[in-house]
Amino acid sequence: MKKTVDIVICGVGGQGIILVSDLLGEACVKAGLPVTGSETHGMAQRGGSVEAHIRMGGVFGPKVPLQQADLLLALEPLEAARFSLYLRAEGLAIVNLAPIKPITQKTTYPQQSELLALVKKTGANMIADDFTCYARKIGSEKILNVLMVGVASPFLPVGFDCLREALKTVVREKFWKINEQALQWGRDYCQRIFSPQGEQGRDHA
Amino acid sequence: MVMKRAYLLGNHAVAYGLVEGGLQAAFAYPGTPSSEITEKLASLAEQYRFYVEWSINEKVALETAYGVALSGRRAAAIMKHVGLNVAADPLMTAAYTGVVGGLVIVVADDPGIHSSQNEQDSRQYALFAKLPCFEPASPQEALEMVKFSFAFSEKISQPVIIRLVTRLAHGKAAVTLGQRIELSQSTTGFKKEPSRWVMVPANARQAHRRLNETQKVVAEAMEELEFNYFQPGEEGLVIASGLTWFYVREVFAKQENNWSLVKIGTYPLPEKLLAKALKRAKKVLVVEEGEPVVEQWVERLLCKINPGATVHGKEDGCLPREGEVSVELVEKAVNQLAGKQMNPKPVPPSLLPRSPVLCPGCPHRASLHLLKKVFGRKAIFPGDIGCYTLGVNIGAIDTCLCMGAGLSTGAGLARLEPDRPVVAIIGDSTFFHAGIPALINATYNQAELVVAILDNRTTAMTGHQPHPGIGYTATGEKTTEIDLEKLCQACGAKQVIILDPYQVAESLSVLKQLKDQPGVRVIIFRRACILLEKTHHRFEITLDEDKCQGCQVCFYLGCPAIEWVNNRPVINNSCTGCGLCVAFCPHQALNKYEKNS
Ligand SMILES: Cc1ncc(C[n+]2csc(CCOP(=O)(O)OP(=O)(O)O)c2C)c(N)n1
Ligand code: SF4
Numbered sequence: 187m188k189k190t191v192d193i194v195i196c197g198v199g200g201q202g203i204i205l206v207s208d209l210l211g212e213a214c215v216k217a218g219l220p221v222t223g224s225e226t227h228g229m230a231q232r233g234g235s236v237e238a239h240i241r242m243g244g245v246f247g248p249k250v251p252l253q254q255a256d257l258l259l260a261l262e263p264l265e266a267a268r269f270s271l272y273l274r275a276e277g278l279a280i281v282n283l284a285p286i287k288p289i290t291q292k293t294t295y296p297q298q299s300e301l302l303a304l305v306k307k308t309g310a311n312m313i314a315d316d317f318t319c320y321a322r323k324i325g326s327e328k329i330l331n332v333l334m335v336g337v338a339s340p341f342l343p344v345g346f347d348c349l350r351e352a353l354k355t356v357v358r359e360k361f362w363k364i365n366e367q368a369l370q371w372g373r374d375y376c377q378r379i380f381s382p383q384g385e386q387g388r389d390h391a
Numbered sequence: 392m393v394m395k396r397a398y399l400l401g402n403h404a405v406a407y408g409l410v411e412g413g414l415q416a417a418f419a420y421p422g423t424p425s426s427e428i429t430e431k432l433a434s435l436a437e438q439y440r441f442y443v444e445w446s447i448n449e450k451v452a453l454e455t456a457y458g459v460a461l462s463g464r465r466a467a468a469i470m471k472h473v474g475l476n477v478a479a480d481p482l483m484t485a486a487y488t489g490v491v492g493g494l495v496i497v498v499a500d501d502p503g504i505h506s507s508q509n510e511q512d513s514r515q516y517a518l519f520a521k522l523p524c525f526e527p528a529s530p531q532e533a534l535e536m537v538k539f540s541f542a543f544s545e546k547i548s549q550p551v552i553i554r555l556v557t558r559l560a561h562g563k564a565a566v567t568l569g570q571r572i573e574l575s576q577s578t579t580g581f582k583k584e585p586s587r588w589v590m591v592p593a594n595a596r597q598a599h600r601r602l603n604e605t606q607k608v609v610a611e612a613m614e615e616l617e618f619n620y621f622q623p624g625e626e627g628l629v630i631a632s633g634l635t636w637f638y639v640r641e642v643f644a645k646q647e648n649n650w651s652l653v654k655i656g657t658y659p660l661p662e663k664l665l666a667k668a669l670k671r672a673k674k675v676l677v678v679e680e681g682e683p684v685v686e687q688w689v690e691r692l693l694c695k696i697n698p699g700a701t702v703h704g705k706e707d708g709c710l711p712r713e714g715e716v717s718v719e720l721v722e723k724a725v726n727q728l729a730g731k732q733m734n735p736k737p738v739p740p741s742l743l744p745r746s747p748v749l750c751p752g753c754p755h756r757a758s759l760h761l762l763k764k765v766f767g768r769k770a771i772f773p774g775d776i777g778c779y780t781l782g783v784n785i786g787a788i789d790t791c792l793c794m795g796a797g798l799s800t801g802a803g804l805a806r807l808e809p810d811r812p813v814v815a816i817i818g819d820s821t822f823f824h825a826g827i828p829a830l831i832n833a834t835y836n837q838a839e840l841v842v843a844i845l846d847n848r849t850t851a852m853t854g855h856q857p858h859p860g861i862g863y864t865a866t867g868e869k870t871t872e873i874d875l876e877k878l879c880q881a882c883g884a885k886q887v888i889i890l891d892p893y894q895v896a897e898s899l900s901v902l903k904q905l906k907d908q909p910g911v912r913v914i915i916f917r918r919a920c921i922l923l924e925k926t927h928h929r930f931e932i933t934l935d936e937d938k939c940q941g942c943q944v945c946f947y948l949g950c951p952a953i954e955w956v957n958n959r960p961v962i963n964n965s966c967t968g969c970g971l972c973v974a975f976c977p978h979q980a981l982n983k984y985e986k987n988s
Contacts, residue, residue: 198745207563211398215565221398222529223563226505227423227854232781233951234747240563246644247637248562251718252736264743271737288745289951296743304740 190243191343192250196269197261198286199231202331205356206259207238209335210342212352214242217344224248233288235265242343257341258310259334262286267301275309280337282330284318313337313379320375321368329368332357336372340380346373399566401559404530405497406431408537412493413572415464416442418452420824421853422471423506424560425499429469430854433865439571445856445865448794448824449474453496454481460494460550461588463578465541472500472513473793477825479516484590485550486520487598489605492578493541494550499560502680503715506557508776508793510713512681517552517658521602523609524552524658525618526633530564536618536656538569547609556680558715559634610659618656621668624649627728628672630665630689631655632679635716639678642722648729655679660688669696674728677704680716703728748781751952752967754918755779755845757892759787760948760975761916762814762843765902770812773801775826777818778851778920785949788816795825802829802838812906814841819875820850820858827882834883834911841905842884842913846875847920855923875915884913892916895974921967930968930983934960938980945972945981 195206207225214221223240239250252271258279260266266281273279281302287295305312317337321330332353339346349369357365399407406428409417419429432443446452449470459466470478475498482496498516501507517524525540527533533555540551586594613619627650631639636654643650653668655661669675669692677686683705690702703709709724710716719736726733749756759782762772774780774788775797782788790800801815817826822844833840850856857863862872879887886905890898905912941958952966960972960981973981 199747208398211563211565215396215398219565221563221565223398224558225561225563227427227561232747232750232778233745235745246641247634247718248558248564249717251641251722264745267740268742268745271739287954288743289748289949289953 190241190245191257191341192244192255193240193242193257193259194250194255194269194272195238195240195259195261196265197236198265199226199233199236201236201261202328203236203238203261206331206335207240208356209332209349209352210240210242212355213342213344213348216348216351219243219343220245222246222248235268237269253308257338258305259338261330261334263298263301264288264296267296267304270305270308273305273308273310277308277310278341279305279308279310279312279314280334281305281312281314282317282334283314284316313376320371324367324371325364329365332365333368333372336369337376339369339373340376395568396565397568398563399530400427401530401533401555401562401564402427402499403431404534404564404566405537405553405555405560406435407566407568408534409467409495410435410439410441411534411569411571412495412538412541413465413574414441414467414541415492416456416459417467417469418444418446418456419469420446420449420452420474421850421856422474422499423853424501424557425469425471425474425497425555426853426856427560428497429865430856436866443865445858447859449478450481453478453485456494456496457481457485457490457550460490460492462492462581464492465574466492467495467497469497470499471507472498472511473507473509474498475513475516476511476793482516482522482550483520484595486522487590487595487602488588489548489601490544490550491548493544495537495540495544495553496550497537497553497555499555499557500681501557503557508791510681512684513552513554514658514684515682517554518684521606522550522552523547523613524554526554526656526658527559528634528636528654528656530559530562530566532618532656533559534566534568538572543612547605547612549605549609554633556633562634606659610662613657613659614661614663616657616661619661619664620654621664622652622654623668624651626671626673627651627676628653628668628674629676629678629725630668630685631677632685635678635680635721638716638718638721641718642725646725650725655685658684660685662692665689665692666696669693669700672697672700675700675702676709676724676728677702678710678716678721678724679704746784748784748949748951749778750921751950751965752921752969753778754847754892754916754921755782756785756948756950757895757918757969757971758843758845758916759785759816760971761892761895761898761902762816763787765899765906766812766814766841770814771801771804771808773797773804773813773815775815775817775821776852777821777845778847779816779818779845782816785947794821795829798826798829798833798840798842801840801842802833802836805839809839812841813839814843816843816845818851819844819846819848819860820856822875823859823873827878830879830882830884830911830913838911839909840911842911844875844879844913844915846915846917848917849920849923851920851922855920879913879915883911885910887913887915889915889917892918893969893971895971921969929986930970930973931986932962932966932968932970932973933982933984934962935980935982938978940978940980942977945976948972948975
């Protein structure tokens with residue numbers, strides 16, 4: 187694995203993207219890795235497109251350059267397409283397929299296949315599923331963010347225990363249990379997909 | 392403070408820098424991207440025993456901080472870039488008088504205009520006021536610089552400006568925290584010294600001379616600081632200030648050539664250090680966020696030192712004049728100067744945009760639609776800055792200039808356009824910040840104006856900070872709550888009425904009466920920001936398919952909870968049950984039910 191893992195996390199204001207960035211950043215601190223990142227605050231948080239960048243092991247600036255992200259963690263499919271230009275060709279996109287429609291009058295939400303085609307065009311691999319649905323089953327749509335970190339966890343340069351520990355720093359105690367469940371669920375999901383008997387490289391496009 | 396490493400927001404690193412530097416009192420008005428500094432300070436105030444407040448505006452914040460500094464204590468004033476316009480008056484003359492205790496002015500610029508009305512460059516204020524300015528390259532350096540600047544400010548008896556940019560303020564990094572400096576308790580307090588503190592012309596002339604003399608001392612001091620350095624290499628030279636330093640480093644980490652690099656972290660620039668680098672350079676690329684401040688400075692130096700060298704940057708179009716710098720832009724500029732071809736970068740796909748909108752259930756949506764409905768298409772709605780500026784999407788905000796401008800712009804519009812109703816729209820925090828003088832001016836000069844104060848009990852846009860109308864302070868203590876209604880009456884408004892924007896029918900009838908009356912009329916729409924309400928969903932909204940005519944009136948309210956599917960509204964699960972759509976549906980097709988009943 188190369189030293190720095192560049193990650194772009196994207197979605198819609200209110201989906202808990204800053205928490206993901208805090209979680210990954212704290213995990214780096216726990217693992218003794220350098221880390222830099224940047225996030226969107228302010229106006230865009232009112233339901234606009236939101237992106238956070240995090241460079242695990244990173245020693246330079248806070249932003250991932252275009253076509254350089256190893257991982258795109260997209261909490262919404264339209265945003266996955268929008269931010270796909272950050273992905274490098276051998277990178278990985280983990281895409282939540284549950285759409286959130288922007289309230290722009292008249293224009294219709296694009297077809298899922300169109301959006302995923304844009305992600306694939308980068309040459310990156312993709313894991314795509316309706317993770318919102320799984321999050322709801324575990325107990326709340328609010329844990330979608332942490333669940334998706336669980337899915338990404340095997341590709342991160344920090345151990346799973348660092349993530350679990352970091353979770354305790356960034357989430358209030360009341361919510362530890364459900365978030366740990368979400369993290370673990372995500373990890374199991376990913377391992378299922380990539381196990382030899384599993385649905386290797388499954389994508390739902 | 393224990394030695395600790397944490398993944399910190401740049402703004403939080405700044406807050407720790409202030410605390411470690413011995414901060415005794417901080418004053419701020421919220422503004423993206425600066426607000427988190429003060430919020431962090433508020434959370435640390437008790438532990439480290441310093442004072443922190445949300446001030447009514449930046450001018451008052453800076454003047455109050457200045458007062459603390461005159462008493463020999465360490466103070467900070469914190470604001471966003473345009474806040475410094477408001478505080479420019481005290482800034483310019485505080486430079487003349489200087490200070491006793493350290494005074495640090497933290498200003499967060501917003502290149503790229505992520506969440507502002509312009510992208511002005513605060514370094515130019517530093518030059519204008521002839522004050523030193525530090526510009527950090529990373530959250531860790533921000534902490535160190537801020538910590539250092541208190542002592543520096545005391546050494547030169549001048550306020551110091553810290554310039555941040557959005558990517559630094561909202562950037563993050565693993566940061567090592569240090570110890571809080573223990574200050575000796577020996578300050579003598581404010582000493583009367585009229586020749587120094589009273590800026591009447593005779594004293595001000597002396598003070599200006601003193602200020603000019605300090606310039607040399609400050610410039611000398613900058614040569615010694617590690618915030619600037621020169622990394623010699625080949626004859627190509629890149630000079631980078633602030634966080635663009637890391638963009639440049641990242642680009643050269645990938646290049647075979649090894650140009651000379653200079654990192655700039657202080658203003659005035661370290662001219663001697665620069666001279667060393669410039670002497671042997673043939674091509675100089677200058678990289679910086681904002682205006683070509685360093686670039687023009689370097690051009691001046693080169694005329695003296697090495698007139699044969701060429702300077703590249705924002706002035707020759709090598710880098711764009713507007714917006715943010717990035718690794719990609721630096722790479723392109725370096726390659727261009729090295730005569731190398733580059734693969735074209737991908738163009739963003741043209742996709743359905745997702746712009747910020749008022750939250751579902753936002754009281755502003757209700758207020759704005761009520762005003763539109765009553766005052767009609769002919770009316771002009773001069774607006775202001777806050778969440779409600781998003782009302783531009785529903786045609787209820789016609790102007791937005793700067794805080795407080797809506798009222799005065801409205802008075803101006805109404806003065807010579809008497810046949811059009813003018814309804815100025817302003818938020819509660821904004822009204823306290825800059826609306827009061829404008830309201831008094833309107834009543835005093837007998838303007839024909841309706842003023843709508845959207846009192847959502849908070850400063851919502853910047854993250855829900857309290858303000859003088861709320862009744863508690865930055866650190867959560869109870870305090871005097873300024874009564875908006877009485878305040879407006881005291882400002883001379885003939886009529887001041889309070890409406891709940893959720894009460895649509897009642898509000899409509901009151902507004903209709905008010906419409907044709909003369910003079911300045913103030914409407915206070917009072918209803919807390921929905922994000923402050925712990926339990927919403929007061930009502931369940933359902934659609935009567937038979938009554939619905941597909942007219943889209945509900946859809947055009949612009950609420951994220953209403954989607955349009957197969958020519959019918961669908962209420963999604965972001966609905967808070969405010970009932971606005973029910974009241975506005977012309978065919979009574981939407982109904983609301985008390986939840987759980
Ligand atoms: C001089 C200046 N200071 C600060 C800001 C940042 N700012 C933008 S809107 C706003 C306050 C909005 O509060 P309010 O008027 O109560 O409206 P709300 O967002 O609550 O609807 C602030 C502080 C600014 N734009 N200009
Ligand atoms: S944060 Fe509050 S004031 Fe701002 S849009 Fe949302 S509900 Fe409205």
